[in-house]
Amino acid sequence: MSSVPAAVPESEALIVGVLALQGDFAEHLALLGALGCGVREVRQPADLAAVDALVLPGGESTTLSLLLASSGLEAPLRRRLAAGMPALGTCAGMILLAREVLGGRPDQTCLGAIDIAVRRNAFGRQRESFECDLEVEGVAGGPVHAVFIRAPVAERLGPGVRPLAFAPVPGGGRRPVVCRQGAVTVAAFHPELTGEDRLHRLLVDDGLTARRAASGGASSGGAGDGEETAAPPQRSLAR
Ligand code: GLN
Numbered sequence: 001m002s003s004v005p006a007a008v009p010e011s012e013a014l015i016v017g018v019l020a021l022q023g024d025f026a027e028h029l030a031l032l033g034a035l036g037c038g039v040r041e042v043r044q045p046a047d048l049a050a051v052d053a054l055v056l057p058g059g060e061s062t063t064l065s066l067l068l069a070s071s072g073l074e075a076p077l078r079r080r081l082a083a084g085m086p087a088l089g090t091c092a093g094m095i096l097l098a099r100e101v102l103g104g105r106p107d108q109t110c111l112g113a114i115d116i117a118v119r120r121n122a123f124g125r126q127r128e129s130f131e132c133d134l135e136v137e138g139v140a141g142g143p144v145h146a147v148f149i150r151a152p153v154a155e156r157l158g159p160g161v162r163p164l165a166f167a168p169v170p171g172g173g174r175r176p177v178v179c180r181q182g183a184v185t186v187a188a189f190h191p192e193l194t195g196e197d198r199l200h201r202l203l204v205d206d207g208l209t210a211r212r213a214a215s216g217g218a219s220s221g222g223a224g225d226g227e228e229t230a231a232p233p234q235r236s237l238a239r
Pocket residue numbers: 057058059060061062090091092093095120121149150151152
């Protein structure tokens with residue numbers, strides 16, 4: 001991808017949902033509303049059915065796991081993700097979207113939408129929260145100011161996953177903190193807390209691409225149901 005689009009004229013008709021069971025969903029809704037797309041809080045299956053793309057916010061992944069089950073959202077969410085619905089997961093949302101969780105509760109939900117193993121609380125406890133500026137591959141316009149709060153990192157990446165940004169971890173070395181596979185993007189930090197909207201713009205762009213593919217019979221896969229479209233649309237960032 002050369003850059004995230006500056007303006008997305010068709011976005012008014014696109015509806016982006018934000019999982020609104022727990023955590024800082026309000027900030028995501030505000031950011032998306034400012035981008036000009038339709039927004040919807042997703043609390044039950046009927047909400048999910050109405051959206052083209054979904055943000056899974058930060059919060060507490062173990063609590064969100066329980067609420068996904070009790071709300072009846074877990075099964076339809078798995079189906080939508082398997083069918084290629086674009087998604088952006090931040091912090092706890094990154095943990096939920098991963099294939100495997102390290103340092104989690106044994107029964108916590110892994111939606112498996114991106115082929116990574118994430119380590120929870122990889123930077124330590126709440127008081128080890130920190131901020132830094134990160135270069136994120138594919139995000140033009142300068143570094144992203146990143147707020148990390150009890151954040152995870154990716155420790156194992158499957159072959160289809162592209163790491164887009166790295167951060168130094170305690171004990172040395174750097175680990176991926178932004179990753180992408182198909183139309184699923186995860187970030188270990190909280191862009192919504194600083195008004196950073198470039199990852200949300202990417203999600204809107206993914207939503208528009210998936211919708212065009214689904215309605216136009218494009219060959220790139222898409223958000224429709226069925227075997228042939230089970231793979232997420234392969235965008236230029238995917239490999
Ligand atoms: N450490 C939290 C968890 O496991 C995530 C924190 C956050 O979303 N800021 O789920």
